[in-house]
Amino acid sequence: MHTSHPGSALPVAGPRPDEVAVDPAQLRGATLASSIGSALEYYDFYIFGLATALVFGPLFFAPFGNASMIVGLATFGVAYVARPLGGFIFGYIGDRWGRKMVLLGTILLMGSASFLIGLLPTYSQVGAAAPVLLIALRILQGLGAGAEQAGATTLISEVAPPKRRGYFAALPFVGIQLGTLLGAGTFALLGLVDPKLVQDWLWRVPFLCSFILIVTAVVIRLRLKETPVFQELEKHNEVVKNPIVAVVRSSWRTVLKGIGIRMAENGNSSIYSAVVVSFLGTVAAFKTDKAIGPASLLVAAGVAAVAVVAFGALSDRVGRVKVYRYGALFQAIIAFPAFFLVTLGQPWLVFVVIAIGTGIGVQACLGPQCSLMPEMFGATRRFTGVALSREISAMVASGLVPVLIGILLSVTNNSWVVLAGFSLVLALITFATTFTIRETKGRDLTALEDGA
Numbered sequence: 001m002h003t004s005h006p007g008s009a010l011p012v013a014g015p016r017p018d019e020v021a022v023d024p025a026q027l028r029g030a031t032l033a034s035s036i037g038s039a040l041e042y043y044d045f046y047i048f049g050l051a052t053a054l055v056f057g058p059l060f061f062a063p064f065g066n067a068s069m070i071v072g073l074a075t076f077g078v079a080y081v082a083r084p085l086g087g088f089i090f091g092y093i094g095d096r097w098g099r100k101m102v103l104l105g106t107i108l109l110m111g112s113a114s115f116l117i118g119l120l121p122t123y124s125q126v127g128a129a130a131p132v133l134l135i136a137l138r139i140l141q142g143l144g145a146g147a148e149q150a151g152a153t154t155l156i157s158e159v160a161p162p163k164r165r166g167y168f169a170a171l172p173f174v175g176i177q178l179g180t181l182l183g184a185g186t187f188a189l190l191g192l193v194d195p196k197l198v199q200d201w202l203w204r205v206p207f208l209c210s211f212i213l214i215v216t217a218v219v220i221r222l223r224l225k226e227t228p229v230f231q232e233l234e235k236h237n238e239v240v241k242n243p244i245v246a247v248v249r250s251s252w253r254t255v256l257k258g259i260g261i262r263m264a265e266n267g268n269s270s271i272y273s274a275v276v277v278s279f280l281g282t283v284a285a286f287k288t289d290k291a292i293g294p295a296s297l298l299v300a301a302g303v304a305a306v307a308v309v310a311f312g313a314l315s316d317r318v319g320r321v322k323v324y325r326y327g328a329l330f331q332a333i334i335a336f337p338a339f340f341l342v343t344l345g346q347p348w349l350v351f352v353v354i355a356i357g358t359g360i361g362v363q364a365c366l367g368p369q370c371s372l373m374p375e376m377f378g379a380t381r382r383f384t385g386v387a388l389s390r391e392i393s394a395m396v397a398s399g400l401v402p403v404l405i406g407i408l409l410s411v412t413n414n415s416w417v418v419l420a421g422f423s424l425v426l427a428l429i430t431f432a433t434t435f436t437i438r439e440t441k442g443r444d445l446t447a448l449e450d451g452a
């Protein structure tokens with residue numbers, strides 16, 4: 001096996017992969033494949049989150065009565081407990097056998113679980129088996145999602161031209177907004193239908209429709225080529241046999257930094273979407289308006305689709321860390337005013353708050369994150385490092401935090417201060433973490449050492 005100095009790049013004869021002319025066809029294919037995967041993941045995310053807020057309580061958790069919202073949020077969050085395990089499994093595969101293989105596996109696992117949720121019997125039909133099956137499929141969703149975004153960011157970053165990596169790495173995340181639009185749009189339409197019909201069977205349709213995205217994604221991903229960086233690792237026998245051990249030995253500090261920078265983006269994304277949609281049901285003016293939450297997410301998704309790419313491109317000009325830092329600071333500043341405004345009972349304020357919080361605040365972190373995360377890790381352990389950073393943070397910020405919020409809301413008579421407080425703390429954690437990270441803009445991704 002070839003041995004390189006830990007601070008060196010791969011010993012490539014001639015130009016390094018980052019200096020080789022970009023293959024336009026490969027770049028287009030990688031962008032499309034990553035975008036479809038992001039769309040499916042966030043379509044799943046939103047339809048499950050909205051179904052949890054709007055229909056799963058009486059259908060699957062009827063015996064829990066008034067506590068059904070907390071149990072539902074716990075079920076929503078259980079996927080985030082499974083995601084780190086998915087990150088371990090698929091991160092290992094991605095660094096050991098290639099990025100393409102993982103992208104096929106994650107989409108099949110994640111999509112199949114969503115489709116099967118649409119076929120589940122309810123509590124009234126099979127009793128306790130219904131919530132058990134729902135939780136089991138939610139765990140499978142989490143395992144698949146545990147490396148989907150890590151795969152997307154790693155793939156596109158290793159294919160994109162270095163000087164425009166921020167822009168191209170952010171493009172697939174427009175798929176997040178597509179998934180949001182599809183998921184929130186579907187439930188916005190369901191909000192206009194007779195609630196009894198939705199409870200009876202119509203809630204199943206959004207889950208069954210995930211089959212279309214699965215087939216599309218698999219066809220596209222089967223045509224993908226392996227990234228130039230991984231090809232060079234194979235060529236020079238630099239592929240590590242156990243990337244998890246490599247991360248634990250050499251990159252644990254980088255993983256901690258990766259977890260820290262995701263708190264504001266990932267946590268507030270969940271708060272503004274799944275948690276706020278549930279919270280709106282406790283505001284007197286919105287108790288009978290089931291469509292306002294999903295409809296506001298539609299507007300926010302439209303804003304975010306433009307903003308995520310704009311912030312990614314901005315990070316190519318001024319640096320990843322600077323854009324990220326001010327995005328986290330913005331989220332901290334708006335936390336208390338935003339959630340207070342939601343309680344005033346004005347629909348237009350809900351639209352404005354969620355559009356600014358999700359469409360601007362969250363995207364100001366996500367835009368630069370798409371390229372920053374892969375640039376933070378060395379070539380031999382990049383997939384595993386990114387996957388663990390993303391999914392351990394997701395377990396905490398999008399899994400544990402909504403459950404804690406649900407519990408505190410129940411004991412504080414649904415005080416908006418709970419939402420604002422969590423949002424502020426998550427933003428400040430990320431803001432502080434940005435001061436521990438070196439700038440990585442334009443980094444050579446064949447480098448074997450970490451860049452953070």
